[in-house]
Amino acid sequence: MNSLTETKRNPTDWQGPAMQKRIARRYAAERRFKALGMAAVMLSAGFLAFLLVVMVGNGFRGFTQTELPVDIDFPAVTGGASASQFEGPNANANLQSMGLREIVDSSIEIQYGPDGTELFSPGGWTAVSAMILNDPDIVEQKTTIYLPVISDIDVAYKDAGNPEAEEKVRELGDRFSTGFNWNFLSHSDATDPMQVGIWGAFKGSLITMVVTLLLAFPVGVLAALYLEEYAPKNRLTDLIEVSINNLAAVPSIIFGLLGLAVFLNFFGMPRSGALVGGLTLALMTMPVIVISGRNAVKSVPPSIREAALGIGASPLQVVFHHVLPLALPGILTGTIIGMARALGETAPLLMIGMRAFIATPPNGITDPATVLPVQIFLWSDEVDRGFVEKTSAAIIVLLLFLLTMNALAIYLRNRFETRW
């Protein structure tokens, strides 16, 4: 049927030198390509490793502080205060009236000369008051207390600072010691890098996350159930689906603009509060929960629904008694991932004013608050070198927090995931 124009082909000489050379070249290309792929993977992982090394390298110093010993002869300087004054309900009042700051300053001047107080962090004496409240007996004796030095010297001692600070470090040499910086975990924002802490921002993050979770989780789950189980095929359903897919891809800063225009300016909700922050993040997180929730609901096999319908359960009972419990681990995994993303979000919160200087931790959803990522952003703008390590230390805390959440999600997925 075909041999009209068939051309005769010479058999291919596979063993010929030209062909052998060609094959060698092809194999070389193969090896190069494979190496290129390996290099891409390694480079990407290398970036991650580099980022983490830089953050940990800078940040671990943020958890320590450089201290100098101060001998305080309490009986002498207070004129015989008794431990009982600092117990019970009057403790705080008595502490305030005793002039602790002057006591500490004078003790410092005795040991480090008239300019001695310039060595120490201005807020350092508050550590002494905390110590007295904790153990009132020390006011009846002579004690040595380690107080944090000022930021410049701290930086100079840990790494390399400005010339004067370096000079001081050389002078005092072996008198320095390094202690754990408890302030960093228990304090809020401050102007002195030696006194800053992440507790305020951490608490703000927690409150904001609670608001986000309370709003986004129920709405997300209900919407997922509706779309997957009941939604009729019509224009409205299509519109809902398009909206959800679209919202999942809208840049986060747009949600910030929405929060600013609608929640703050239109509804007049309090600025900088965790309420508005939580609302804004909830709108961002909800599509993530809906999408993962739908996948989880979809993976529950129809046989379960049929079995429940078969024994006379109403469609609603089928879903709430059978489908939802089975889909819950999947939904929770998606929720945690969505919440982790919200926890790391910064841009929309800047729009709604959660970038204020917050020196006292918020106590409610309408108090001015800030969150960890915003605190990191604020500190990163500070010129004082002491803030560099604090910023990195805050990043370590944030990353640990996120890591825990993701580990929890992975655990949930592995623990409860059912393969049907």
Next chain:
Amino acid sequence: MTSATLLFLVIGLGLVAWFFGRLKASGMQASGETSRSALHSLPNYHGWYVALWAIVPAAIFMTIWNFVSPALITDAALTSAAAAGLPQDSFSRAAILSEARAIAYGNQTNAFNPLSQSMVEPYREAIAYYQMIGTVAALLMVFACGVYAWLQIKPDLRARTKIERVTMLILLLASLIAIITTVGIFLSLVFESARFFSMVSPIDFLFGTEWNPKAVAGPRGETGFGAIPLFWGTVFIGAIIAMIVAIPLGLMSAIYLTQYAPAKFRAWMKPILEVLAGVPTVVYGYFAALTVAPALRDFAVSIGIAGASSESALAAGVVMGIMIIPFVSSMADDSIAAVPSAMRDGSLAMGATHSETIKKVLIPAALPGVVGGVLLAVSRAIGETMIVVMAAGLAANMTANPFSSVTTVTTQIVQLLTGDQEFDSPKTLAAFALGLVLFIVTLLLNLIALRVVKKYREAYE
């Protein structure tokens, strides 16, 4: 009584209603006159039926009341004797009233204007009066509706059907929130942008080449709102530099992990790469500003490039590219996995090497999916904020020199909206116009990308 306490009270009463409804229904069930089968729904559903009747109308009333009462309160306060001394011009009048209102509600402690102080007392009285009306009305509604529903309970009441209908409505409402949010975003952006464009011509905004909102002079004839430099900076960083980093690395990583890597290596490496997408952007921003940018500037200076800035487009772009790697790689992974293995086998059976198969068969076949993924990645990159805010700088330069500083749409939105805000100044409103442009562009990119990916999936199904 504040609205929060009232709400809790209403919910508490609802629980009581639930209990009574359930009690009556189970009483019917237990008594001999009705057999179990005669009760249409379980007692629980009757309980919910009564509870919903008790709570929902009152809650709706409270919501409406919350919107209506401030106007009523203001009217009442204005009829008081103190209001006679208020100035006539509406602007200062409104300022005094809002100050007095804030003090009366306890949001503010001291008045700047003594006239406001005089208005506080009438306000307090009006507030107390209307709050009392609201509370009494709400509680009356709880009782009336609750009792009505309770009386309705009969064995043949289809309580379950009614409850299910309400639940379905709640499910639908939850789904509608997505639409409401989308519409809310769109309307708020359009509304504020319209106000901006009433002061600045859209042509000047979209095609002007000078961006300098600080220098803006008078209320009319504004200049310095030409957004072209911002658009260029956004594209330069997000769509050019970031993609030059992310596409080769993401694509080659995906190829290596899906085609060459041993299963164990892949099982470890894939989640590690995904961590890159989970790192908060503020961390990337700090990394870019603290480590990458100074290194790049030193490098540029050492090879003698003029105009090297410590806030360079390159630093922001490279770090953004790193962030996008897992995004590109997982999209490429999916697309390559969607190519039927028969294609691969067909090529290998012809004597093609593995890399020839990948380059000449798999990648061309997966190309639409990969392109869709890249479009999504671009859309994510141009909407990314923190990296550029922290590393890209504020100078609106139109330059193709990657070592110099450029600014982006998102950077300027943050810049315009932080710090002191007057809500009517074109400076603030410009942020919404930029947001609108960003929203539309990312929306279009996503729609195109999803369509491309969907078409491609269908081709192999």
Next chain:
Amino acid sequence: MNDDLTMQEASESANMTDSAPTDMASEASTPKMTARNVNVFYGDKQAINDVSIDVNMDNVTAFIGPSGCGKSTFLRCMNRMNDTIPIARVTGDIQLDGDDIYAPKMDVVQLRARVGMVFQKPNPFPKSIYDNIAYGPRIHGLATGKEELDNIVESSLQRAGLWGEVKDRLHDSGTALSGGQQQRLCIARAIAVDPEVILMDEPCSALDPIATAKIEELIHELRGKYAIVIVTHNMQQAARVSQKTAFFHLGTLVEYGETTDIFTNPREEKTRDYITGRYG
């Protein structure tokens, strides 16, 4: 088990009364591919158990057997396509022209060029018809110029009987063709690299009867130019297109011989049961 099964070449060349070209006749006596004591394992599971078989240049050899009997697995061993499955392991000896194809010095890329394969489902690349055919010659460097490549494409399509149908639309996508045309395109694609053996893995199972008839006719045409091995679950097809038939069952080769013998006078009971439809 079937130790005597392959010692029949002498009688078989006498049976070759068909239109085999005369220059092939001398090769007919020596087998093109030989397999001895081949075992295939997937992890711990043994899929092929001690199979020995010879494939001749001027015959079409059919592998038949119930599904899951290992006939496709064995076919994939013959051009080392099993290498792409990480857990697959092959022992024994398979030779092409006397060279062990699993020897370290055997180049798998060349091997697959010499032993082509056509798959169950037509799998044209999502490229133009021309590029589909030119793919093999290009990667192996078989053509020195555009003109030679054109010639190869044309002659391959001629041989596959597709030239007349596609010559005016060589630059349309290969995936736009009908199922039967796609499969002939895949055969043409295999031919284009000038292979010595063509393995066909149930090439007609995804096709309608008319397209199947065309492929069978094509196999008939190609016979003698290439050593052809076809796996099929369709016994009528085996009877129509092949001269020799091997019957596989549960990973073992039960019987191998002249197709006419297998279908009219099988030696083994299992073969008879399968042929007569007792199981399968």
